[in-house]
Amino acid sequence: MALATIGVCYYPEHWPREHWSEQAAMMRSGGIELVRIAEFAWSRIEPSPGHFAWDWLDEAVETLAGENLKIIMCTPTACPPLWLVERFPEILPVDRNDQPRRFGSRRHYRFASEVYIDESLRISQAVIDRYAGHPAVVGWQLDNEYGCHETTLSYSEDDGRAFQIWLEKRHGDIGALNQAWGTVFWSQEYRSFAEVGRPNLTVTEANPAHQLDYWRFASDQVRHYNAKQRQLLASSQGSDRWVTHNFMGNFIDFDHFAVAEDLDVATWDSYPLGFLDQGWFKEEEKLRYRRIGHPDWAAFHHDLYRAVGKGRFAVMEQQPGPVNWAESNAQPLDNAPAFWGMEAVAHGAEFVSYFRYQQLPRAQEQMHAALRLPTGDPAPAWATVTRLAEEFRNLDANESVQAPIALLFDYPSCWAGAIQAHAPGMAQLESAFHYYSAARSLGLDIDIVSEQSALDGYEFVIVPGTIIIDPAFVARVEAAGASCLMGARSGSRDEHCALPETLAPGPLQSLIPLRVLAVDSMRRGARRSFSYGEKNFEASRWQESIASDLEPRIRCDDGAGLWYSNDNHHYINAHVPAEFLTAVMQEIFTQRDRAYRPLPEGLRIRRRGSLTFAFNFSPEAQRLEVRDAECVIGARDLGQGEYAVWQSPRD
């Protein structure tokens, strides 16, 4: 069995029927094995209410199947047709300014709309009835990119009513809500759930617990919406096929772990250059990695979605050329589309599906590159990707193995961090990525975990400033006997977005006895210097004042504690440079005899079974030797955008 397969996103409805056979044959000849279809095809499947047009989709499915291509069939609910919006305008999402958002692009529905849930189940059932048993259909994707374009949170009056019911379930009685939210502050008290409004358009910021509950409510609607579609499949003829949803990168608006409980596989959109342009990276990084992406960004998401998918993940949309949606849209290096595909597989992806087969010369995404040009000719990525397909076939399947490091990621903590930012540059995703990137530069593999994950077997657990900590998670850290490295802001709020009764880091105090008395939130440019070994560093953005009987392992030059240790557990109470984090980790790894390998900037390695993969993101050429292994793809010397695969003798 091959290491992985190549897929493609394909829209037969975009092209004349007479092109389909040639397109399918071309996919096949290029080594493509999987084809995702139909996620935006509702208006073609049901052109008017209750009138279905299956012939074209039947023909498309047969054409693909005729080339032995396997199909990922989608429920087409990401884009309700206009006739549905006209009938039920109440399905439209409402923005923060109470303004309904219009038909004319996509994702114009509210997750909490009961009528939309009914309609989405009706169309999904029809598609499932038609294709669930088809032998070419190997998997299902439900809807597409939940929450894209800020559609997770909607503020209609109907949403408000659903929120009240949700609140009652969560809090039981209004007194409990008043207590949990602290509504006595500013006379915000409620006398019944029917009085609680939406948290938008308040005079100044709404109560953070109000905001956090609204976000939880919205996330629960996504989960509920997804679970309902999943149930249709579970009771269908195709119940043996895997089911996925296509998630996004750099996106935290709902709890992906919760939604994925109703999925078999997690898939996501990997657009390394669009993310680099939009992200918080330093300007020099944006220029240095302009045409290949940041060395840790796709990797971070692969590891995250492997966790979301409970071990099973894939890339459903892989960037093949310039995208259209960033402020600037760089052209990837020639080899980049294959480089990214191989990287995904190194992290355990089961397949890599390029977006998309052929560039449509019209509509919103006409400037988004594809594997084939609008004319049908091969696009620049075509040759590269077909070569990758061959490489996949030449390698055997390899299971991922558990990494030595578990890094915690938690969606509600992201929301809490956004609701009260308190300092610039302290978003949860950025903090998690910062720790992730430091550990990766030491050549180690990382598993991302949720607060519900089992932790047995991990030597190290990183809590990269995760705001809301479940005591059960802490108990599992202790039970696993792992060393825990905790960053500033960890455990700083409870589930109601309130300060812990014992102050931060709350439940983590059972690992390390200290309390955060105050935070020095620092503007850009503000610094507090310290030294470690021979080197000088500077804390920035955030530094906590600590009360503890522990003597700080390191102090700032002004005397404030910075690094506290309690046996195997460590707390860094400030935002510190990656270089210092790496030094801390080296000390911690050494403490437990865990070998590591500091890598030059831009070089990254990742293991999967008996394979070791190396990727050079750096503009400078890099050389890598892997001991006791044979280089089976690529070479020791890697230019920018080049990769190598090393085979060790099987264990």
Add this chain to the structure above:
Amino acid sequence: MALATIGVCYYPEHWPREHWSEQAAMMRSGGIELVRIAEFAWSRIEPSPGHFAWDWLDEAVETLAGENLKIIMCTPTACPPLWLVERFPEILPVDRNDQPRRFGSRRHYRFASEVYIDESLRISQAVIDRYAGHPAVVGWQLDNEYGCHETTLSYSEDDGRAFQIWLEKRHGDIGALNQAWGTVFWSQEYRSFAEVGRPNLTVTEANPAHQLDYWRFASDQVRHYNAKQRQLLASSQGSDRWVTHNFMGNFIDFDHFAVAEDLDVATWDSYPLGFLDQGWFKEEEKLRYRRIGHPDWAAFHHDLYRAVGKGRFAVMEQQPGPVNWAESNAQPLDNAPAFWGMEAVAHGAEFVSYFRYQQLPRAQEQMHAALRLPTGDPAPAWATVTRLAEEFRNLDANESVQAPIALLFDYPSCWAGAIQAHAPGMAQLESAFHYYSAARSLGLDIDIVSEQSALDGYEFVIVPGTIIIDPAFVARVEAAGASCLMGARSGSRDEHCALPETLAPGPLQSLIPLRVLAVDSMRRGARRSFSYGEKNFEASRWQESIASDLEPRIRCDDGAGLWYSNDNHHYINAHVPAEFLTAVMQEIFTQRDRAYRPLPEGLRIRRRGSLTFAFNFSPEAQRLEVRDAECVIGARDLGQGEYAVWQSPRD
């Protein structure tokens, strides 16, 4: 009698009753003498319409009184409870986009709402009836922070109708309005007051006179609202207690001089670090003074509110640690809370009340530090503040004396400046502060004055670019025999936001005969150089072309006049560096034999009676000697955040 007293803001409703005794005893033991309560407690005082719950507040009052603490009682009208909003949704303020703002935070009312005025008088009367005669209640605060969160200006249809009535009172007939506003321009003419709309949502900027009148109208609503509450107290059993309102810093949305005509004392919010982060200061100043605040910012406000309070002022909310509401929220230097308290008193504050006793771990301000931690333990500021209390007790009361310099500040001029900014960096508050800061760096005390203030006894009057000048003010300058230093933009508009008939500086032409023909408004980076003495300087932002028979005292290198003098009166027609302003002032002071003392950057002194206070804001240590005086607190050498008090023999 002690020099001043320490107060605290306290919210008994936030804590279980069984904590109150201990909290009160702790306050007492820490030297706190004054406690402000109840400004946000309406929902606890009147949990449902017409049903009052006095028992808890009675108990809180008695508990505090039992420790001999004195109480500042508040009317709780800053936060109407939800049941009131449900009954009367028309009380909600409406933003610039005509969008009503929701319940869920605070200040969700319009000042012009007649039903809200009635309701606020009803609840205030109830509180007054209950506590006005209580011996522990020594003063009253009406409402809290009028206008916070941009609530001064509201744009509902009801506001629009009230505005029409107001306009008719102001202008008498519609022809007068048309003439004053110049509505012939762009065919904006009105045929009746009923036709005049609100100035928001116009296609391009609304008529500046329309905008200025709307702002005056809004300011008058605040005044009217405040006066009504004051009237209740005047006819109550507690009519002998002083009455205040708690104003804010860096805030000009209504005429504070006018509102305070109905108050005995002005109090304000002093948050030096939040203001520094948000303010227009240079980036290097924001970093240099990050943990202590700008050397002149709190001082400027103390002097301003001393003027607003007709000589009587205090700090109602003093920053004790990091705040939660700036983009970055620095942790003050350890000694800063006391430093700021002593500085307030140096400027004449009658008390300094810290915000607040104990940090609430829930709701919007949970990250706002207090004197006690959420756990009840002392917060970092506690020890510092209790030491300050002792220092206050060890010093005798001292009257402020009139300063040699009067600096003009005018709220309608601020509005006029905001309505037509014309150049970057020329906001009235910034211009006033620029002159204030230059004069303070020469070691002189300053009184801030309004256009209605008496000016007898002042040697110098500074008009720091004040836009709208009352001729009566100019007459008082002349009568006082003061030297007048006028900055660019002074007298550049009349009361209707129109150019003066004789051009700028309008009424000030009786002090100095010149006319402004045009303004060179300069983008950031643009400069016009000049020299004075041996030094080179650069004008920026704003420079006027002047027609005058006076020969300029200084010209720019390109020949344009810059500094004009007419006997004792001086006009600087450009935005100039503080260093040059200081040089000009030195020359002017010398002219009148007024001694001054140039201070190193960050060191400030202030006199109060026989005491001289010194404060070092600079990261560098500073030494100060005060002749013929004894250092009674602190020392000659001051590190950053340290202060000293020197006692001269009593006059």
Add this chain to the structure above:
Amino acid sequence: MALATIGVCYYPEHWPREHWSEQAAMMRSGGIELVRIAEFAWSRIEPSPGHFAWDWLDEAVETLAGENLKIIMCTPTACPPLWLVERFPEILPVDRNDQPRRFGSRRHYRFASEVYIDESLRISQAVIDRYAGHPAVVGWQLDNEYGCHETTLSYSEDDGRAFQIWLEKRHGDIGALNQAWGTVFWSQEYRSFAEVGRPNLTVTEANPAHQLDYWRFASDQVRHYNAKQRQLLASSQGSDRWVTHNFMGNFIDFDHFAVAEDLDVATWDSYPLGFLDQGWFKEEEKLRYRRIGHPDWAAFHHDLYRAVGKGRFAVMEQQPGPVNWAESNAQPLDNAPAFWGMEAVAHGAEFVSYFRYQQLPRAQEQMHAALRLPTGDPAPAWATVTRLAEEFRNLDANESVQAPIALLFDYPSCWAGAIQAHAPGMAQLESAFHYYSAARSLGLDIDIVSEQSALDGYEFVIVPGTIIIDPAFVARVEAAGASCLMGARSGSRDEHCALPETLAPGPLQSLIPLRVLAVDSMRRGARRSFSYGEKNFEASRWQESIASDLEPRIRCDDGAGLWYSNDNHHYINAHVPAEFLTAVMQEIFTQRDRAYRPLPEGLRIRRRGSLTFAFNFSPEAQRLEVRDAECVIGARDLGQGEYAVWQSPRD
């Protein structure tokens, strides 16, 4: 006959009648010959519905005529009076957020409002009936500054209905629309025109074809509105007078070529300093040219409006001093108002009308300078402008001659570029200006052309990245035998904002056989280096991957092609520095033996008949010699803001 005349914008309604005679006499004495009046006077002409007040305007006209001043009479429709808005609130424009915009400034009407069209025709007919035959009235201006303050596009429901009718006319049947827009993408399909909405408030970007059609629709409304007023004049007593509209600078919201088909002369607003402050120029250019304007900006617009006016154009509003509407409003150099006037005439302006006679000390534009101060005294510009009037009289009229270079400009391409920007800094106006500026620095005159313009006689045609290319235009380039220089992004979309079937540059492929496969859209700071001759350059912002059998004339250092040539035709596939563009042009000009003259930075020359004009914008003094010509105004040596005129012997 004099070379040109001086005009002035005058508002008799702003001043007491008793001032009018003196004002008119003063104009006359200052050499002013033309007076524009009444464009904002509706509320004075018709103070209440149906009641006209002609006496004042009659008197104003007679007063001006009495001084032999010629009058440009305006239809007063730019500012409907309040009574009209009260009667017909549906005339108000609606912004992108569906919010109606209010009365209280100007341009508060929608072009598509049928009731407003009727009303504007009614008032225009009344003014025409009154004055069309008056001998002093020499020309008419219809309305003023169409589209100012973003009023071209309005989003009311009525606009939406008119759009549906417009769409039906354009596309014929809904299937054609679905095909042209590619609505199959994202299930955006429509079943009837009645279903198509406005493109605002969609969840994410609306279909670009939807947006482009909405923009075309909006532009057509302007054209229709203008044509209707023009028809009134055509059938009036004054049908022999010329008719103009006063257009704006830096403004592309409707198709000026189309609107001007119903006009005799194009006039525009020339405010060089306001535009410099607001524009995309580099910061150092903004400072270098702060008081004189960018060397090519007014020139570009003069050449553009000469094209819009089919050879006839003038400046209706010329900046005389600081304006009030930019963020910073610099004071022009003393000589600048005359410098700009002479420059306009060098480019063929028939007259230069200064805005305005006297500064009104009230209302929105009180800080906008004029020729006379609010007091009636001469403003700084007065003497300069009167001297210019004399210079005009001392020079004979000279016809413009056709330039050797035609530079293409297309409004729908501007809209397409704004709808999908794809990269920073690639707005069509900026790209066109970039090529224009490079060519001008070689001392050559340029004609701007539309896609409908005749091209006979041009040696060079520049297509500066124009997005939508009409094949007929390409045919005319070929027929003219011109060399064509094409910039990146040329021909990259078809009329429906879709990629051309043959890929970019679409129809231009008949000039040069190549295809654009992908675009590298570069963030600020990203660069791709190349060299030409001895010099190194860097491409930025945008670079295309090209497939072609042509060998690139120049490649980037990374191997990518940059400059392709096919006989006389050239394609530059990247955004390149002006210095490189100039080098390319020198090579192309040399190829066809076209002489050119590289000019020092900031020096510009322009020919008109036998006259050669030189203008120095540079802070450095410049010397210019013109062979076989006599310097009749100014001198060889020019300081900043100085000009010279050289007379050659007549041909």
